[in-house]
Structure formats: C-alpha cells, structure tokens
Amino acid sequence: MVATVSLDAVLHKHRIRPTIQALQSEIVQWRRQIHQKPELAFRENLTAEFIAHKLTAWGIPHQTGIAETGIVALIEGHQKGKVLGIRADMDALPIQEENEVDYRSQHPGVMHACGHDGHVAIALGTAKYLQENRDSFRGSVKIIFQPAEESPGGAKPMIQAGVLHNPDVDAIIGLHLWNNLPLGTVGVRPGALMAxxxxxxxxxxxxxxxxxxxxxxxxxxxxxxxxxxxxxxxxxxxxxxxxxxxxxxxxxxxxxxxxxxxxxxxxxxxxxxxxxxxxxxxxxxxxxxxxxxxxxxxxxxxxxxxxxxPPTINDPAMAELVRSVAEATIETPLGVMPECQTMGSEDMSFFLREVPGCYFFLGSANPYFDLAYPHHHPRFNFDETALGMGVEMFVRCVEKFLA
Structure with a gap:
C-alpha cells in the first residue's frame, strides 16, 4: 500500500507552514512525474527539461547545460546579502523497478531507487516558495541541480564549471531522503557524515x-x-x-x-x-x-x-544551524538523530571541501505503508510526507542563514 496525500494533519503537527502545506500535492506530482522517467548519469535530459520549464514559468533565472545536464538557479531576496547554496542530485540507477504503483518507471531497467526524484521535487518546491516570498529574506539562494551523483560524479565538474561563483556561495546545504531513518526524524552531525x-x-x-x-x-x-x-x-x-x-x-x-x-x-x-x-x-x-x-x-x-x-564532512557551525532548524520543525519523540554516520558515500563531499556546509538525512521510511525498503532495492519507495518536510527545512535554513 502506498501513502496518499491526505497529510494536512501530519504536516501541521511537524510545524510545516500553511503555504508549504498547500504546495504538498504539487511537490508529490512533480516527484511522481520525475519518477516515471528516470535517467542515468549525465543523461538526465528529460529531468533537466522539466526543471527548466518550471523555473521559467516561475520567473527564476537559471543556467542549463552545466556539466552536461546540470542546472543552476538564482533567487535573490529583497536586498543584498550572503549567498546560500542548495544542492539536489537528479540521476537514477540501472535497476528494474518492481513497485506496483501507477507512477512506476516507464524506462526499462532504470529506476529512481535512491530518492533523487524526491530531492529534485524538494528543491523545486523550495525554489517556488522562495521566489514567491522574496521579501522574507535578504541575500541570495543558489539552487544547484546536479547530475551523476551515483557515479562517476557530477559535483566535481559542476564546481570546475564555476557554479560556486558569480555570485560566490558563502555556504551550502543538501539533504538525502533516508529510509534508514523513520519518517519524522533528521540525521545531522558535525564532522564526517558519510565515508x-x-x-x-x-x-x-x-x-x-x-x-x-x-x-x-x-x-x-x-x-x-x-x-x-x-x-x-x-x-x-x-x-x-x-x-x-x-x-x-x-x-x-x-x-x-x-x-x-x-x-x-x-x-x-x-x-x-x-x-x-x-x-x-x-x-x-x-x-x-x-x-x-x-x-x-x-x-x-x-x-x-x-x-x-572524499569523506562528506560537515562544517560544525552549519551542522548546528541545521540541527536547530530540525528541532524547530520536526515534532516526534525521536526528532534529531546525531548518530547517523554511514559508510555510504556522496559526491556532495566535493562541495563541502570548497565552502562550509552541511549535508543531512531526512527520515522517509514508513513500514506501515510498506515504504521501508532499503536504498538501491527494486522496491525502494518512501513516504511522500517527507517532501513537504524537506521544503520546510530548506526554507527555514535559508531564513536563518540569511537573517
């Protein structure tokens, strides 16, 4: 059984603001559209077209074709200030999907089995909200849609292409939907998070x-x-x-x-x-x-x-910012999970070597709805309630960092 989008009470409980609650159904729709058309590393052409179409419709300036299929969008607040980067990866895996859902992969042998479709949807939801509420923050937010995380790695060529400059990024954040943690938890720690x-x-x-x-x-x-x-x-x-x-x-x-x-x-x-x-x-x-x-x-x-x-190493000050935001957002007995290291790896690490930043896990597993299969499994899926939580987390990080 797959969770539906009748989630207002859950989102309200987790202190998700009404304007982001109202975005939830759209975010889910975006995620499912991307999920149906998964693409492998450096071939994310349909995904990039989808992202660019949305950004254009919302009047958000952006560059395309960076490191093959990457996109960078810039959202400017009501006055000059610092620049916060947000990174979302776009690629899928060479796995045949076994989920029996109406939005299952239409591309044989390719599947979003790690949550990157959700990462893109969360970043799009964040972009839409920030563009519509530019008077609520000063400074700028640079959203980086990155190809090829699963390998051979798109972060390094994007950095070499200059995505952290013009304007210079002062700090960067990113998240990973994480079926190793239950819905309603955030995994964040200073120092090494991933290997x-x-x-x-x-x-x-x-x-x-x-x-x-x-x-x-x-x-x-x-x-x-x-x-x-x-x-x-x-x-x-x-x-x-x-x-x-x-x-x-x-x-x-x-x-x-x-x-x-x-x-x-x-x-x-x-x-x-x-x-x-x-x-x-x-x-x-x-x-x-x-x-x-x-x-x-x-x-x-x-x-x-x-x-x-290299190892994914969080800056202590940025990890503390994310932790404080998580505690203010997530309302569960478990809440923030500091002991969340994994021997899994991530090329977000290249961004964190260039500027201070924090990468964190957003719990997305829900066994009640059979949404707890591990990452890279042919039946991987996650509780889409986490999408609205991810947007709220990103928006609060923007507001706090650029305050």
Missing part, C-alpha cells in the same frame, strides 16, 4: 596448467586468495582502531574448469573510511600488499586504484 570511497581493479597474472601438476604453474587463484586475506589487515592492523574503515573484495573471478589451474584472477573491491588522512595510507599499503604477495609466488599484476569521492 570516502575508493575502488580497486586487480588482475593477478600467473601461469596456468594441469590441476594434477601444480608445480608447473603459478596458481592465480591461490595468489588472489592470499591477497584477499592480507587485505583484511588494512583495517585490523594498519588503521587506528578508533578510525572506522572498510575494505571489501566484491568480485573474484578466476578459472574455467575444475581440473585446470587458472592462469589469471580478477579481483574488484571498495575501500571506505571517514578520516581524510587515510587517503594515502590505505592506497599505498594496498599496492605494497599486492606487490609483495605476487612477487613471493612468482606472479605479476596490474592494479587500477581510483579515488572516487
């Missing part, structure tokens, strides 16, 4: 041969297995126990027959950590372990190690 992510792609080259004559071979499976075991020491013996980190080998492919010793093995994996100082430490030791084991067995190797996203 850095690195990937590695390794080919171990041995010497194949008969399974009964191992002495004539260099067994790539044995070498690869030794590497998998040794990589566990990256966390258990190299990383400070007070620093959280993960090294996962997610793929191990080798061999073609039970009586043939494999001549090569392919391993792929991911590295996650919160402490930026681990960026060089883990990468360097990864190469040392692979090189040493391969040399000891007489194998060779090719290793591609890529730094994808």
């Amino acid at each position: 850095a992510v690195e990937s590695f792609d390794l080919r171990v080259q041995g010497k194949g041969g008969h399974g009964a004559l191992p002495h004539q071979t260099v067994d790539a499976i044995v070498v690869g297995a030794q590497i998998v075991g040794a990589l566990q020491t990256l966390v258990s013996r190299i990383v400070n126990p007070l620093d959280a980190a993960v090294v996962t080998v997610g793929e191990f492919k080798a061999g073609h027959a039970m009586n043939v010793i494999a001549d090569y093995a392919d391993l792929k994996g991911t590295i996650r950590y919160f402490n930026p100082q681990l960026e060089k430490t883990i990468g360097d030791r990864l190469e040392t372990i692979v090189s040493g084991i391969c040399q000891s067995y007489g194998a060779s190797y090719k290793l591609d190690h890529v730094h994808l996203y």
Whole structure:
C-alpha cells in the first residue's frame, strides 16, 4: 500500500507552514512525474527539461547545460546579502523497478531507487516558495541541480564549471531522503557524515596448467586468495582502531574448469573510511600488499586504484544551524538523530571541501505503508510526507542563514 496525500494533519503537527502545506500535492506530482522517467548519469535530459520549464514559468533565472545536464538557479531576496547554496542530485540507477504503483518507471531497467526524484521535487518546491516570498529574506539562494551523483560524479565538474561563483556561495546545504531513518526524524552531525570511497581493479597474472601438476604453474587463484586475506589487515592492523574503515573484495573471478589451474584472477573491491588522512595510507599499503604477495609466488599484476569521492564532512557551525532548524520543525519523540554516520558515500563531499556546509538525512521510511525498503532495492519507495518536510527545512535554513 502506498501513502496518499491526505497529510494536512501530519504536516501541521511537524510545524510545516500553511503555504508549504498547500504546495504538498504539487511537490508529490512533480516527484511522481520525475519518477516515471528516470535517467542515468549525465543523461538526465528529460529531468533537466522539466526543471527548466518550471523555473521559467516561475520567473527564476537559471543556467542549463552545466556539466552536461546540470542546472543552476538564482533567487535573490529583497536586498543584498550572503549567498546560500542548495544542492539536489537528479540521476537514477540501472535497476528494474518492481513497485506496483501507477507512477512506476516507464524506462526499462532504470529506476529512481535512491530518492533523487524526491530531492529534485524538494528543491523545486523550495525554489517556488522562495521566489514567491522574496521579501522574507535578504541575500541570495543558489539552487544547484546536479547530475551523476551515483557515479562517476557530477559535483566535481559542476564546481570546475564555476557554479560556486558569480555570485560566490558563502555556504551550502543538501539533504538525502533516508529510509534508514523513520519518517519524522533528521540525521545531522558535525564532522564526517558519510565515508570516502575508493575502488580497486586487480588482475593477478600467473601461469596456468594441469590441476594434477601444480608445480608447473603459478596458481592465480591461490595468489588472489592470499591477497584477499592480507587485505583484511588494512583495517585490523594498519588503521587506528578508533578510525572506522572498510575494505571489501566484491568480485573474484578466476578459472574455467575444475581440473585446470587458472592462469589469471580478477579481483574488484571498495575501500571506505571517514578520516581524510587515510587517503594515502590505505592506497599505498594496498599496492605494497599486492606487490609483495605476487612477487613471493612468482606472479605479476596490474592494479587500477581510483579515488572516487572524499569523506562528506560537515562544517560544525552549519551542522548546528541545521540541527536547530530540525528541532524547530520536526515534532516526534525521536526528532534529531546525531548518530547517523554511514559508510555510504556522496559526491556532495566535493562541495563541502570548497565552502562550509552541511549535508543531512531526512527520515522517509514508513513500514506501515510498506515504504521501508532499503536504498538501491527494486522496491525502494518512501513516504511522500517527507517532501513537504524537506521544503520546510530548506526554507527555514535559508531564513536563518540569511537573517
């Protein structure tokens, strides 16, 4: 069962102002239109057209085609002042949707399975409200609709294209609808919220041969297995126990027959950590372990190690601003959840390295309506009540930061 939009009482309880309550049905409609037409990284053309159409209709100046499909809108208050950025990601995932809803994906094999459709809808609702209430704040709000968060990452090319300048952004905020938290909660904390992510792609080259004559071979499976075991020491013996980190080998492919010793093995994996100082430490030791084991067995190797996203680290002052806004907005026994770190990663981290900012989670799970499947699941969906809450959170952050 999917929640309907008869939510006035719920929104009122959470101190959502009547003008934003009145926007709720439109925001839901926008989200569902975007959900029906999901697009992969750097191909968000229909989504960008939809956003640009709305911004034009509301008289909001904006630039399109930034980093392929990105859009930046600027809303100016009643007088000059600081500039606050708001970021929303637009891309979907290569997943076949299994939800039986009338707004399910119309694009086979592509689905909004992480809430980015909701992020766009919340940003549009915020833009519409702010444009209609420009006399309520001074300064400017720059809304950044970003492509390709899921990879390879659209934040960095947008920054390189100058989206944080003209006018210069003083601080930035963003949110993620989060089915790991119940509806009516906000996850926010200073410092590291989400982890850095690195990937590695390794080919171990041995010497194949008969399974009964191992002495004539260099067994790539044995070498690869030794590497998998040794990589566990990256966390258990190299990383400070007070620093959280993960090294996962997610793929191990080798061999073609039970009586043939494999001549090569392919391993792929991911590295996650919160402490930026681990960026060089883990990468360097990864190469040392692979090189040493391969040399000891007489194998060779090719290793591609890529730094994808740095840790998502919140500025303490901006995190406090978001926390205070959440406490004033969300009315539940749980409320603000400070212990909300995750080893998931986000390229919002690139924006937070350039200007002070805060990224936070907005709880969106509602098991009562079967809306609690995890992110990236083919039946992922969320309680759309969170959309109005997200607009209220953003608007209050604007009003408080630009006061």
